[in-house]
Amino acid sequence: MQRGQGFKGFLSYIRRNPAFGLGLFILVALLVFAGVGSLVVSEEDAQPLSATPNSEPTGEYPFGTDSTGRNLLAQMIHGTRVTLSIGMIAGSVGLAIGTVLGFMTGYFGGIFDTIVKFIVDVLMTIPQFLLLVMIASSVPEPDKLTIVQMGLILSLISWVRPTRAIRAQILSMRERAFVMMAKLSGMSGMEIIIKEMMPNLMPYLAISLATAVNGGVVSSLGLQTLGIGNLRRPSLGMTIYWLRYYNAFLQGYWWWILEPVIVVVLIFAAFLLLSIGMDEFANPRTRRTV
Numbered sequence: 001m002q003r004g005q006g007f008k009g010f011l012s013y014i015r016r017n018p019a020f021g022l023g024l025f026i027l028v029a030l031l032v033f034a035g036v037g038s039l040v041v042s043e044e045d046a047q048p049l050s051a052t053p054n055s056e057p058t059g060e061y062p063f064g065t066d067s068t069g070r071n072l073l074a075q076m077i078h079g080t081r082v083t084l085s086i087g088m089i090a091g092s093v094g095l096a097i098g099t100v101l102g103f104m105t106g107y108f109g110g111i112f113d114t115i116v117k118f119i120v121d122v123l124m125t126i127p128q129f130l131l132l133v134m135i136a137s138s139v140p141e142p143d144k145l146t147i148v149q150m151g152l153i154l155s156l157i158s159w160v161r162p163t164r165a166i167r168a169q170i171l172s173m174r175e176r177a178f179v180m181m182a183k184l185s186g187m188s189g190m191e192i193i194i195k196e197m198m199p200n201l202m203p204y205l206a207i208s209l210a211t212a213v214n215g216g217v218v219s220s221l222g223l224q225t226l227g228i229g230n231l232r233r234p235s236l237g238m239t240i241y242w243l244r245y246y247n248a249f250l251q252g253y254w255w256w257i258l259e260p261v262i263v264v265v266l267i268f269a270a271f272l273l274l275s276i277g278m279d280e281f282a283n284p285r286t287r288r289t290v
Contacts, residue, residue: 020277026270037077045074046234089151090216098162106170214271
């Protein structure tokens with residue numbers, strides 16, 4: 001009974017929050033496309049010379065092929081999976097680091113807060129994408145980076161903004177009445193963070209996760225479009241790199257250009273709509289009633 005009521009409540013929330021519902025639908029559709037498609041279409045079909053080069057979309061190749069003979073249907077399926085995986089690793093690891101640092105510095109303060117704040121302020125003044133290019137380029141054999149390694153490289157920068165934002169939230173929250181009462185009741189600092197502050201900040205952290213994953217996807221696309229990463233592993237960024245390399249624009253291979261652009265736009269739209277929808281849940285002033 002409670003499950004049924006919970007499901008009905010979820011549907012009711014989606015009806016009055018169409019942005020969240022649409023974003024969730026697009027994201028689930030992309031995950032199904034990449035997940036189920038990976039079981040049906042082999043990754044070998046996304047390798048060079050696996051199909052007839054420069055073929056327009058046909059019954060045999062619904063998404064067409066590129067100049068190296070890659071099946072673009074396989075490229076899109078496995079490329080979407082790889083790109084989303086990199087973004088999720090980078091976003092989740094970066095947000096986890098930023099959450100720990102934000103809570104610790106914002107609540108306890110002291111010399112640790114001063115050091116972290118200084119590092120964050122310095123890194124915020126440096127163009128982060130340029131820093132990522134320098135880090136990724138200095139890695140031994142960058143053309144052999146795995147999905148996890150690429151995600152971890154991106155997370156070296158992705159923790160900066162969450163740390164700053166979460167620290168600001170904690171600085172405001174630690175002066176509120178419920179935190180003061182928790183201190184008077186004898187709770188330790190870590191107990192207050194875990195039992196009192198963390199639950200109140202969960203909606204904000206959910207929004208931050210969607211934003212962080214989206215940022216990880218953007219960063220991975222930027223690096224791979226420049227050719228930094230595993231050149232043989234299918235990804236959306238590498239698809240764009242190869243279409244630039246072979247001048248698909250000048251050659252008129254419209255299908256090769258259009259398909260990765262559509263998938264990238266859908267990924268950005270999904271996370272943007274989810275962020276907008278979750279902001280309504282996190283911010284009571286923007287909530288609407290049925």
